Amino acid sequence: MAGNLRSMRRDPINREGLRPRFWERVPLARMTRAEWEALCDGCGKCCLNKLEDPDMREVALTRIACRLYDDETCRCAHYENRRQIVPDCVVLTPENIARNAYWMPATCAYRLLWEGRPLPDWHPLISGRPESVIEAGVAAHRWTLPELDVPEEEWEDHIIEEPGT
Ligand code: SF4
Ligand code: SF4
Secondary structure (H helix, E strand, O other): OOOOHHHHOOOOOOOOOOOOOHHHOOOHHHOOHHHHHHOOOOOOHHHEEEEEEOOOOEEEEEEEEOOOEEOOOOEEOOOOOHHHHOOOOOOOOOOOHHHHHHHOOOOOHHHHHHOOOOOOOOOHHHHOOOOHHHHOOOOOOOOOEEHHHOOHHHHHHHEEOOOOO
């Protein structure tokens, strides 16, 4: 069904009642749970499969998405019980950001703040609109391929430049 993106898209992340511009003044480790969760811009790019050269610590992004990724909503289709289906799905926390930041998307708010950089203007915490992420061309939206449809030996053929960088 066609429709107006602005009227249809609802922010699935609660960004109400947070300290004003907390991301500019509160260290990651001292944020409340709600503030930590609100950092996610909903781009979905962390749910794309990557190919890593462990010796070089180089990570290539592909358009092949995790089997649970819904690229219409840019969300995990079974977020609550995802670890039962995808055991290696990483739950990012202040404690493990140091060892995971290197493979996170370059625009990811967790990585940006970890690296001491500001959030972009299209981030919903700044724009006030979740759809600004798709409008900025940053999200993994309607161009991914499900991993179950593409044999793993072909993933290399689907390496992409990270959108929004
Ligand atoms: S890449 Fe970062 S900001 Fe984007 S969906 Fe994943 S955790 Fe959220
Ligand atoms: S299990 Fe869900 S949250 Fe984890 S990578 Fe897959 S789609 Fe993303």
